[in-house]
Amino acid sequence: MSLLSQWREAVGQELDRLVPPPERWPSTLHRAIRHSLFAGGKRLRPLLALAAARACGGDEGDVLPAACGLEMIHTYSLIHDDLPALDDDDWRRGVPTCHREFGEATAILAGDALLTHGLGCLARYPEDRRFGRARLAVVSDVVDAIGSQGMIGGQVEDLAAEEEKDPAAQTPERLERIHSHKTGKLIAVCLRTGGRLAFAPPGTLERLSRLGELIGLAFQIKDDLLDVESSREELGKTAGKDSARGKLTFPGVHGLERSREILETTAGEAVAIARELESGDGPLAELASFVERRRN
Numbered sequence: 001m002s003l004l005s006q007w008r009e010a011v012g013q014e015l016d017r018l019v020p021p022p023e024r025w026p027s028t029l030h031r032a033i034r035h036s037l038f039a040g041g042k043r044l045r046p047l048l049a050l051a052a053a054r055a056c057g058g059d060e061g062d063v064l065p066a067a068c069g070l071e072m073i074h075t076y077s078l079i080h081d082d083l084p085a086l087d088d089d090d091w092r093r094g095v096p097t098c099h100r101e102f103g104e105a106t107a108i109l110a111g112d113a114l115l116t117h118g119l120g121c122l123a124r125y126p127e128d129r130r131f132g133r134a135r136l137a138v139v140s141d142v143v144d145a146i147g148s149q150g151m152i153g154g155q156v157e158d159l160a161a162e163e164e165k166d167p168a169a170q171t172p173e174r175l176e177r178i179h180s181h182k183t184g185k186l187i188a189v190c191l192r193t194g195g196r197l198a199f200a201p202p203g204t205l206e207r208l209s210r211l212g213e214l215i216g217l218a219f220q221i222k223d224d225l226l227d228v229e230s231s232r233e234e235l236g237k238t239a240g241k242d243s244a245r246g247k248l249t250f251p252g253v254h255g256l257e258r259s260r261e262i263l264e265t266t267a268g269e270a271v272a273i274a275r276e277l278e279s280g281d282g283p284l285a286e287l288a289s290f291v292e293r294r295r296n
Helices: 003-018 027-037 045-056 060-081 098-102 104-124 129-146 151-163 172-196 204-230 239-245 249-252 258-277 283-293
Strands: none
Touching: 003 045, 003 060, 027 060, 027 104, 027 258, 045 060, 045 098, 045 172, 045 283, 060 104, 060 129, 060 151, 060 172, 060 258, 104 129, 129 151, 129 172, 151 172, 172 204, 172 249, 172 258, 204 249, 204 258, 204 283, 249 258, 258 283
């Protein structure tokens, strides 16, 4: 089993330990949480945190619970993103979305609970006192990354662009601002979290942040391309929905061929930085490369 496969399995086991069991009161809420959290998925964000810690000389075991907190926060964002008021999607990771399975009210509350539990994990773990200042910095970083100046702000801008009637306002700059905030901020803070919990120096944290920005942009470009080029069966979610809703996307702004070129350049730069951080090929470089070649 590869190192990334081992980490992916460890993340699943740790998530199972950290979230309440399905039979615990209120059981409907806990079943809804687990429905989304254990529906599959790449576990990219916690793996990036573990890989960053390893590249900085840290112990992945110390970082694992916090990495799971990041996955909880990511899953909360997916549950809310799929709601009728936002993307109104019926499928996620090949199974019905949380609101389709449990109703909108329970889905909203499941997302709220995952956000709360996720931030709690970041505030608590690693429990050793020597991580106290690092934990505080991580929580501050994550709040900035997912708040109104980060992921949520990007989501608001994405919705605004969808309603925009003036084609002149749909610029490449606006597109990159949406993607860098909606997707890139959380991915970048996952890498930064791994670095902080490995006590990386400021210069290394900045390089990790830059790597995360590139991986986040590459991830979203690939997402835009897959929405055009793949089927629901391949994606595990509805395909072709972005163009149908009039969303601002890389193929819509740049065309398919140019989007593929930008993806290749962005992913190549990310892999190069990852190799510098790891002094060769390692899990960070493998993850950066995976973002370009993934099929869902």
